[in-house]
Amino acid sequence: MQRTSKLLHIADHSRDIAGLTYVYPVVSRRSGGVSIGINLNPNNACNWRCVYCQVPDLKRGAAPQIDLTALETELRAFLHEILHGDFMLTQVIPEARRINDIALSGNGEPTSAREFAQVIALIGRVKADYDLPSNLKLVLITNGSLIDRLDVQTGLSAMAQLNGEVWFKLDSVTRGGRQLINNTRMSLQRMRQNLRLATTLCPTWLQTCVFRIDGIPPSTGESEAYLNFIEDFLIEGGQLKGVLLYGLARPSMQPEAPRLTKVSQVWMETFSARIQALGIDVKLNA
Numbered sequence: 001m002q003r004t005s006k007l008l009h010i011a012d013h014s015r016d017i018a019g020l021t022y023v024y025p026v027v028s029r030r031s032g033g034v035s036i037g038i039n040l041n042p043n044n045a046c047n048w049r050c051v052y053c054q055v056p057d058l059k060r061g062a063a064p065q066i067d068l069t070a071l072e073t074e075l076r077a078f079l080h081e082i083l084h085g086d087f088m089l090t091q092v093i094p095e096a097r098r099i100n101d102i103a104l105s106g107n108g109e110p111t112s113a114r115e116f117a118q119v120i121a122l123i124g125r126v127k128a129d130y131d132l133p134s135n136l137k138l139v140l141i142t143n144g145s146l147i148d149r150l151d152v153q154t155g156l157s158a159m160a161q162l163n164g165e166v167w168f169k170l171d172s173v174t175r176g177g178r179q180l181i182n183n184t185r186m187s188l189q190r191m192r193q194n195l196r197l198a199t200t201l202c203p204t205w206l207q208t209c210v211f212r213i214d215g216i217p218p219s220t221g222e223s224e225a226y227l228n229f230i231e232d233f234l235i236e237g238g239q240l241k242g243v244l245l246y247g248l249a250r251p252s253m254q255p256e257a258p259r260l261t262k263v264s265q266v267w268m269e270t271f272s273a274r275i276q277a278l279g280i281d282v283k284l285n286a
Contacts, residue, residue: 041108242281
């Protein structure tokens with residue numbers, strides 16, 4: 001396994017830092033420790049193109065065929081190194097030397113992999129063979145666009161048995177906002193249906209990235225539409241674990257990067273309080 005000469009920290013989410021194809025470590029500010037990443041999109045392909053995405057050379061498309069044998073070999077080897085080697089001591093900043101989760105994220109939409117359900121089953125088998133923390137989570141970071149596929153639903157149901165959570169991207173609920181931020185034409189109706197489906201299969205958080213474009217934070221109309229969406233979803237009986245609200249942490253690798261800046265801490269805290277007022281938990285990482 002390739003070693004890096006620098007300690008891992010929250011500003012570095014390099015997918016190749018361990019010298020592997022599918023498995024990579026990151027220090028996650030949202031999880032508060034080391035997250036073992038599973039990259040099912042080593043081809044840098046995604047069906048969305050979010051303007052804040054830090055993946056270089058991002059292209060439209062789906063995950064390639066996954067070599068399940070190679071993925072299992074990498075995951076087992078990396079877990080062994082973390083548990084029995086000196087990786088934590090030599091590669092990770094002291095305050096983050098703990099395993100918090102295994103996260104399917106990577107360089108594109110992970111649920112676009114046709115082997116998604118098989119990958120979840122594989123992770124379950126590997127977890128059972130190692131002395132891992134009992135509360136270790138399995139996290140899916142997703143834009144939610146493919147949750148209506150049966151293989152994805154099978155995977156989510158299996159995740160629920162592995163202390164799994166879905167982090168469902170919701171940066172905007174307006175058509176214009178989704179086109180501007182995520183470059184998707186996915187309808188609000190389909191997004192709501194997929195979100196509801198996700199929540200019935202596996203515990204689900206919304207994950208929302210907030211930032212300024214050309215120096216302007218989200219408009220009052222955008223913020224109100226977002227709050228109304230959540231309120232209506234809850235009134236209709238939707239179950240959410242809460243909202244992961246975060247700002248920009250790493251530089252975008254998209255053409256819009258020069259236009260993006262952080263919103264103020266006050267703005268974030270005010271918006272967070274308004275979400276909490278709806279009776280829902282918020283984890284804020286400004």
